[in-house]
Amino acid sequence: MTISTSSSAACEQARLLYEAGHPDQALAALQEHLxxxxxxxxxxxxxxxxxxxxxxxxxxxxxxxxxxxxLTEDRGQPLWNxxxxxxxxxxxxxxxxxxxxxxxxxxxxxxxxxxxxxxxLDRGDLAGGIEALIxxxxxxxxxxxxxxxxxxxRGMRPKVAFLCETGDLKFINEIYAFTAARFETRFWQGQxxxxxxxxxxxxxxxxxxxCTELVVQASRLPKTCRCIVRLHRYEAFRPWPEKVRWExxxxxxxxxxxxxxxxxxxxxxxxxxxxxxxxxxxxxxxDRFAFTSRPRGKNLACVARLxxxxxxxxxLQAFQKLHAADPEFRLFFAGNFQDDGVLENYLHYAxxxxxxxxxxxxxxxxxDVAAWLDDKHYLVSASIVxxxxxxxxxxxxxxxxxxxxxxxxxxDFLPPQYxxxxxxxxxxxxxxxxxxxxxxxxxxxxxxxxxxxxxRVNSLFLEFEKNPVAKTAPAATGRPAVEALxxxxxxxxxxxTAVER
Numbered sequence: 001m002t003i004s005t006s007s008s009a010a011c012e013q014a015r016l017l018y019e020a021g022h023p024d025q026a027l028a029a030l031q032e033h034l035x036x037x038x039x040x041x042x043x044x045x046x047x048x049x050x051x052x053x054x055x056x057x058x059x060x061x062x063x064x065x066x067x068x069x070x071l072t073e074d075r076g077q078p079l080w081n082x083x084x085x086x087x088x089x090x091x092x093x094x095x096x097x098x099x100x101x102x103x104x105x106x107x108x109x110x111x112x113x114x115x116x117x118x119x120x121l122d123r124g125d126l127a128g129g130i131e132a133l134i135x136x137x138x139x140x141x142x143x144x145x146x147x148x149x150x151x152x153x154r155g156m157r158p159k160v161a162f163l164c165e166t167g168d169l170k171f172i173n174e175i176y177a178f179t180a181a182r183f184e185t186r187f188w189q190g191q192x193x194x195x196x197x198x199x200x201x202x203x204x205x206x207x208x209x210x211c212t213e214l215v216v217q218a219s220r221l222p223k224t225c226r227c228i229v230r231l232h233r234y235e236a237f238r239p240w241p242e243k244v245r246w247e248x249x250x251x252x253x254x255x256x257x258x259x260x261x262x263x264x265x266x267x268x269x270x271x272x273x274x275x276x277x278x279x280x281x282x283x284x285x286x287d288r289f290a291f292t293s294r295p296r297g298k299n300l301a302c303v304a305r306l307x308x309x310x311x312x313x314x315x316l317q318a319f320q321k322l323h324a325a326d327p328e329f330r331l332f333f334a335g336n337f338q339d340d341g342v343l344e345n346y347l348h349y350a351x352x353x354x355x356x357x358x359x360x361x362x363x364x365x366x367x368d369v370a371a372w373l374d375d376k377h378y379l380v381s382a383s384i385v386x387x388x389x390x391x392x393x394x395x396x397x398x399x400x401x402x403x404x405x406x407x408x409x410x411x412d413f414l415p416p417q418y419x420x421x422x423x424x425x426x427x428x429x430x431x432x433x434x435x436x437x438x439x440x441x442x443x444x445x446x447x448x449x450x451x452x453x454x455x456r457v458n459s460l461f462l463e464f465e466k467n468p469v470a471k472t473a474p475a476a477t478g479r480p481a482v483e484a485l486x487x488x489x490x491x492x493x494x495x496x497t498a499v500e501r
Contacts, residue, residue: 010043014050023050041070045078052081057089076107083112092119093128099135110140126153127462130182158204158465160185161225163196165214171232171390172209174285178454179207183461193217200224205464211235211244211252219245224471226250226464230280233387236263246274251460255388256281259409278460281413282388283453284444289370289397296435297377298329301400303369303391304383307338312347314405315382318426320354325427330359332376334366373398378430383407397444399437403429413447 010033017026030047034040044067051060064085067078079102086094095116102108117132133150137143160183162176167189179185188199196214200206201224208215211231218227230253235241241264246252252271254261256279264271271277300319304310312333319331337344344362351360366372369391373379379395382405392402392414402418403426404410410419417433420426 008040008042010037010040011046014043014046018050023053026050027054039070041067041074041078044070045081048078048085049081052085052088057085060085076105079105080107083116087115087119090119090123092116092123092132093125096120096128096132099132103135103138108135108139110136110143113139114146121149121153126157127182127465129153130157134181154182155184157183158461158468159183159202160205160207160461161199161203162187162207162209163199163214163218164189164209165191165212166210168210171282174283174450175207175454175457178457179461182458197221200227204468205461211240213240215249216240216243219248221248223248223469225469226467228253228460230254231260231264233257233260233385236260236267242267246271249275250464251276251278253278253280253457253460255279256412257387257409258412260387278456280453280456281448282390282393283448283450284390284393284397285450286397286445289373289394291397291437291441292374292399293437294377294399297375298326299376300329300331300378300380300403300430301334301373301376301395302331302380303334303366303373303395304381305335305338306333306343308343309383309385311382311384311405312343313350313382315380316347316350316354316356316360318382318405318420318423319360319380320356321423322427322430323356323359325431327359329430330361331356331380333360333362334364334369334372336365369394370398373400376400377435378403380426381405386410388413393444393448396440399441401429401435401437401440 010030014026014030017023017029027047027050030043030050033043034047037043044063048060048063048067051057051063061082064078064082068075068082071078079098083095083098083102086092086098095112099108099113099116113132113136117129117136120132121129130150130153133146133153136146137150160179162172162179162185164172164187176185176187183205186199186203188196190196191214196218200218200221203225205226205228206218208218208227208229211229212235215229227249228251229244229249231241232255246268252275254264254277261277261279268274302312302315304312306312315331319329323329347360347362351357363372373395376395377400379392379400380403381389381392383389384405384407386407386409392404396402402414404414404419405426406419406421418429420429
């Protein structure tokens with residue numbers, strides 16, 4: 001517990017009284033001062049510290065929260081003190097809730113994280129305990145002594161399986177890594193109903209990536225686990241959702257496009273009464289797609305798997321008009337062609353006919369999209385249909401201005417100043433409209449960070465952890481103390497290694 005070293009008269013008087021062995025007088029002096037100056041953050045912190053020492057934890061927490069709000073940039077002391085206040089009377093979950101803010105301020109320590117983990121696990125809070133341990137490992141990865149406890153706790157939680165028929169995993173990597181750090185997790189890809197049934201029998205929570213025939217089959221099996229289905233966009237326009245027995249699915253996760261949702265309701269009017277629909281928009285890893293403040297430039301980026309629905313033909317037409325106004329503009333495509341070569345041949349031929357051969361470049365698939373965007377200035381799209389396009393958000397996170405052709409549902413997540421309808425509007429967005437990289441980054445950071453997506457996914461897992469499907473031979477559900485956990489040999493795989501393909 002830390003008392004400030006402020007030179008203000010009130011705090012200095014309180015410090016001297018405290019050091020002289022008169023804590024009650026010190027507290028009374030601060031309380032009298034705070035009646036006159038209720039927003040004095042340092043005095044609030046010191047009064048909170050004295051209340052903590054007196055065992056008046058609820059009062060201490062109230063003053064320390066007020067101190068943190070008043071001090072803003074200098075809130076380190078009250079944040080630390082607040083974490084200690086919550087731990088003292090056995091409220092470690094509230095200490096854990098402070099961790100992200102403390103980490104951002106550089107205040108979180110391995111010692112505090114481990115004490116919090118121990119307190120949570122002693123209370124049987126496996127979810128909170130493993131979160132505290134994950135924070136601890138981020139700070140100090142080489143804590144070998146903690147690994148048996150971490151792995152045992154993870155093994156006591158529900159087993160999670162990710163199932164994907166299509167093999168299209170581009171949207172699942174971050175969710176899988178997040179889950180594997182907290183639960184025993186496996187991945188299965190295939191089409192065999194028998195193998196799928198064995199996977200479902202061996203897990204507690206099943207996540208189906210894409211709503212395909214695999215989900216139709218799973219919904220007809222005896223229920224052995226909680227089932228989550230994530231539908232992105234194209235599946236809503238296919239026959240599979242109508243065939244699913246939704247009453248056997250515990251949650252349908254969508255990416256939040258209202259048009260996709262309306263399409264589902266047209267096909268399945270009673271969907272909401274048969275299963276729970278949970279919108280979880282895609283999220284962007286803001287560390288991976290780091291912001292770069294860049295000047296207005298002339299390099300346009302289109303990131304997509306190239307097929308007819310992405311409408312690169314219209315984009316080429318709009319770009320031709322822009323290039324005619326200023327020949328220094330360049331258009332770069334990142335992504336493989338997805339058809340039998342017809343679209344690729346057309347685009348190369350059309351670029352040549354339009355005199356754009358030197359201005360348009362096809363760079364193919366990019367393993368590191370964030371790096372490829374380094375020298376680009378605009379993220380452009382002419383797609384006719386999308387769910388919640390990550391490529392646009394990733395470009396914005398890096399500071400690129402989005403210039404997006406209208407598609408059904410586009411206004412659900414993009415304001416009108418980023419949209420275009422005609423080639424003239426496309427040119428105006430680039431040539432005349434303001435260019436504000438910080439605005440584009442802030443838009444994504446406030447609305448669609450990866451953390452928000454993962455927190456919502458985790459909330460689903462936590463709900464199903466508390467309400468499991470009963471197994472024929474239920475696993476033990478004891479909640480041993482930390483000492484017992486440490487005494488059990490580890491047999492679990494390390495985080496992220498339990499993947500079956």
